[in-house]
Amino acid sequence: MTGWGQAGPLAARAGHDIDYIALAGALWPIGREGDPPVPPLNLVGDFGGGGMMLAFGVVAALLEAQRSGTGQVVDAAMVDGAASLTTMLHSMWLAGGWTPTRGANLLDTGAPFYEVYETADGGHMAVGALEPQFYEALLGGLGLQEEDVGPQGDRSRWPAAKARFAGVFRTKTRDEWTALFEGVDACVAPVLAPWEAADHPHNRARRTFVVHDGAPQPGAVPRFSRTPSSVRDASGPGDALGRWGVGEEAFAALVSSGVIAGGS
Numbered sequence: 001m002t003g004w005g006q007a008g009p010l011a012a013r014a015g016h017d018i019d020y021i022a023l024a025g026a027l028w029p030i031g032r033e034g035d036p037p038v039p040p041l042n043l044v045g046d047f048g049g050g051g052m053m054l055a056f057g058v059v060a061a062l063l064e065a066q067r068s069g070t071g072q073v074v075d076a077a078m079v080d081g082a083a084s085l086t087t088m089l090h091s092m093w094l095a096g097g098w099t100p101t102r103g104a105n106l107l108d109t110g111a112p113f114y115e116v117y118e119t120a121d122g123g124h125m126a127v128g129a130l131e132p133q134f135y136e137a138l139l140g141g142l143g144l145q146e147e148d149v150g151p152q153g154d155r156s157r158w159p160a161a162k163a164r165f166a167g168v169f170r171t172k173t174r175d176e177w178t179a180l181f182e183g184v185d186a187c188v189a190p191v192l193a194p195w196e197a198a199d200h201p202h203n204r205a206r207r208t209f210v211v212h213d214g215a216p217q218p219g220a221v222p223r224f225s226r227t228p229s230s231v232r233d234a235s236g237p238g239d240a241l242g243r244w245g246v247g248e249e250a251f252a253a254l255v256s257s258g259v260i261a262g263g264s
Contacts, residue, residue: 001054003045005077017045017078024049024082029089033103033110049081106130112162113138113152116191123174124191127165137186142168 003020004010010023021027021044022037031037054076061074092098097106104110113129129138135152139145142165149164150157169177174190181188192200198209198216210219212231220229241251254260 001050001076001078003050003078005080006073006075017042017050020045020049020078021082024079024086026082026086029086029102029105029108031102031108033101035103037102044085045078045082048085049083050076050078053081053084110155110158112149112158112165115162115165117166117169119172119174119177120170121173121175125169125174125177126189126191128187130187134185134187137184138188141181141184141186141188144168 002011003015003017004013018027018039021040024045026044026049027037027039029037030040054074057074057076061072065071089098092106099105101110102108107114109115113127113135116124116126118124127138129135132152139149144164146152149161172180177188178190197203203209207219209216210231211217217231220231223229241254242248246254
């Protein structure tokens with residue numbers, strides 16, 4: 001796995017997650033209208049476009065090798081992976097459903113029914129009422145009628161509708177809105193901080209987070225019905241490879257050749 005890939009003019013250049021997603025066209029759409037793009041932590045390049053694509057590539061290559069008896073190199077570049085994650089956006093753009101303005105489209109905070117709203121206590125609620133039935137339930141929970149904000153698909157009324165929604169959401173706390181929408185299919189959820197998420201009843205019931213080394217952390221995913229996974233430790237690459245039978249000399253050779261970064 002590399003940032004720029006194993007070939008191309010930038011293959012030998014330094015870079016980080018933010019650079020790869022910028023060149024891939026994945027950073028530009030993330031942000032509000034009139035504001036600069038907002039880096040989505042390092043989730044899109046490092047993990048989504050990098051680590052997950054590499055894992056997928058390794059599994060696919062192993063399956064192919066079982067059939068052909070021949071191995072191959074998996075070239076997982078973060079710039080390629082990040083670009084791949086924008087495939088749906090490209091299809092919407094080509095179909096005329098995405099405008100070249102940040103924060104003015106269906107999924108980028110342009111739509112009032114796909115947005116994050118501040119609550120009375122400074123918390124936030126996430127709204128994703130895309131389908132008509134969910135939008136109707138959202139309006140009901142907010143105490144509004146369609147005539148108050150206009151038809152869902154009327155883009156000309158989106159700014160006014162968003163302002164109306166924002167005003168209503170500021171009248172109650174995050175917990176009050178959470179309780180009000182409990183059991184209602186309006187696609188509304190509280191925005192939890194990472195350190196709050198482990199205590200949510202749904203996450204507790206599913207054991208989405210587990211306690212390891214005395215601290216809660218995300219559990220292993222995806223889940224398997226017959227061979228369940230578990231979190232073991234957070235050791236360095238040398239320790240992990242050692243458990244897989246890679247000796248110290250072999251590990252040193254991998255480091256010196258640049259296959260992996262050095263570490264304990």
